[in-house]
Every structure is written in structure tokens, then in C-alpha cells.
Amino acid sequence: MDILSVIGIVVAVGAILLGQLLEGGHVSSIIQGTAFLIVIGGTTGAVMLQYPLKVFIQSLKILPWIVLPPKGDPQAAIRQILEWSDTARKNGLLSLEATVDSVPDPFVKKGLQMLVDGTDPEKIRSTLEQEIGAIEHHDTQAAKVYESSGGYAPTVGILGAVLGLIHVMENLADPSKLGGGIAVAFVATVYGVGSANLFFLPVANKLKSIVHNRALLQEMQVAGLVAIAEGENPRIIEGRLQSYFAH
Incomplete structure (x- = not known):
């Protein structure tokens, strides 16, 4: 967590x-239900109009990442790759075949299977890097849904304020109705600016950071698999992989 x-x-x-x-x-x-409906409903409608359904659904799926990010331990990944490297140097690449089914990560499992199949190292690299790019692009687009929400929310909040003031102007002759309209006007602005700067924009940046770090981990794993395919010494592999997260 x-x-x-x-x-x-x-x-x-x-x-x-x-x-x-x-x-x-x-x-x-x-706490004003009408203002909340205007701001959140209007902002949601705007981003639904901007993005395809697939991207919008993905944005909902990755939202929990801000609290429960995807598991990814670089040091554990490096240890695993070094174990595979030692096994491959002692017993050959085919000795890793029994390990493939026990790998839980589909991305790593695919790379390891290509390694066992004797695929050319550059082919392994190009195939997996293309997959990394596609995954990173898809999830970054989903994160940008919240970035767009942060742009729309303050403007929709101003729209809610104007609607509240219109309601006030329509009821100038009835002072008992003025308070409600003024409350909606001011609270809608608070909701718009507050939701943008306290939720939508921070969430977008957090998710983009998580997506970037996961892509970096996958790039490290690709480098390790390619190094095994090229028969490099495990100590050289370890030094190269450690450099990905040296800072």
C-alpha cells in the first residue's frame, strides 16, 4: 500500500x-449536492466525450493504483534474472523451459519463452520493447483522463457559479430563496478548483509516475533476458541491471 x-x-x-x-x-x-452534481457530473461528461470508451474504462481500472500500485520489486527481478543466467550457463537455455510456467508475470513469461525457444536476441528485444511501448501508451492515456478532468473541473465550477447567480437573479423578489442560489454559486467554484488541484491533477501525475516506473522495470527485465540470450557473464548482467535503479 x-x-x-x-x-x-x-x-x-x-x-x-x-x-x-x-x-x-x-x-x-x-456540502452542497447541487454544486457537486454540476461539477463532477459536468467534468465526467466532458472527459467521456474526449476519450474513447476503452481508455475511459482503463482509467477507472488503474485508479486504485494510487493506493495499491502494481507489485514490482527491482531487486527481486534482478535476483531472478541472475538465477536464470546461472542456470542457462550451466545447463543451456533449454533448462529454463521448466521455469516458464511458474512465472506469474505474462510479460516476463513471454520473454522467457522466447529465450527458451532460441529466438534471436535482437528479435526478443524488439518484440518486448514494442509491447512495453504499447502498454505504456495505453496506461498513460488512461492517466491523462484525470489530467483532463483537472482542466475541465474549474471551468465547470465557474459554470455552476453562474447558474447559481442566475437563480439568485430570478428570485430577487423572494429573499428566502437567495441563500440557496448564492451557496451553489460559491460552493460550485470551491468544488471545481478543489477537485482539480487536490484530486484530479495529483492523481494524474501519480499514475503517470507509476506507469513510467513499471515500464522502466520491464526495460530492465528485457535487458536481462537479452543478456542471457547473448551468453553474458552473470556479474556483468548484474552490474548492468543495477544501473537502471541506481538512483
Whole structure:
């Protein structure tokens, strides 16, 4: 679990609510169903219009990554590759065939199978790098759904504010209805700016970082598999792979 994401959400929301209380306000005054509907509904509709269904669905699937990112331990991956390298040097590439079915990661499993099949090292590299690029592009597009939401939300919040003011103007003769319209106007702006800067944009950047790190891990795994195919010394392989995450 990424505990920093949980803490960040709690701190961001808590600071807003605490500030509201310290100013003498009430939490209930910034809870406004109509404003929430306008901002979140309008923003969701805008991004649904912008992106294909496949990308939009993928954006929902990867949202939990901000708290539960995909498992990926570079050091464990390096140890595994070095074990395969030792086995291949002692017993040949075909000795790795029994290992293929026990590999849980489909990407690594595909590369290992190509290695066992005696595929040319450059063919292994080009095939897997193409797959990395396709996966990274698809997931980056999904992350950009939240980036786009962060762009639309403040504008939709202003739209909600204008709608609230229209409601106020229509009921100038009835003071009892003015408060509700003014509340929607101001709270819609708060929801628009707040959701963009406290949720949508941070989520987009977090997801893009996760996608990039996963791609880097996969590039390291490809380099290891290719090095095994080329028969390199395990110690040289280890030094090369460690450099991917040296910093």
C-alpha cells in the first residue's frame, strides 16, 4: 500500500475542513449536492466525450493504483534474472523451459519463452520493447483522463457559479430563496478548483509516475533476458541491471 497517498488525501481534505472551522464556518456549509452534481457530473461528461470508451474504462481500472500500485520489486527481478543466467550457463537455455510456467508475470513469461525457444536476441528485444511501448501508451492515456478532468473541473465550477447567480437573479423578489442560489454559486467554484488541484491533477501525475516506473522495470527485465540470450557473464548482467535503479 502507498501510505503516502492516503496521508496526502487526509491532509489535503483535513486542512480545508479545519481551515473552514477555524474561520468560524461550518462543514455543512460547503456540502452542497447541487454544486457537486454540476461539477463532477459536468467534468465526467466532458472527459467521456474526449476519450474513447476503452481508455475511459482503463482509467477507472488503474485508479486504485494510487493506493495499491502494481507489485514490482527491482531487486527481486534482478535476483531472478541472475538465477536464470546461472542456470542457462550451466545447463543451456533449454533448462529454463521448466521455469516458464511458474512465472506469474505474462510479460516476463513471454520473454522467457522466447529465450527458451532460441529466438534471436535482437528479435526478443524488439518484440518486448514494442509491447512495453504499447502498454505504456495505453496506461498513460488512461492517466491523462484525470489530467483532463483537472482542466475541465474549474471551468465547470465557474459554470455552476453562474447558474447559481442566475437563480439568485430570478428570485430577487423572494429573499428566502437567495441563500440557496448564492451557496451553489460559491460552493460550485470551491468544488471545481478543489477537485482539480487536490484530486484530479495529483492523481494524474501519480499514475503517470507509476506507469513510467513499471515500464522502466520491464526495460530492465528485457535487458536481462537479452543478456542471457547473448551468453553474458552473470556479474556483468548484474552490474548492468543495477544501473537502471541506481538512483
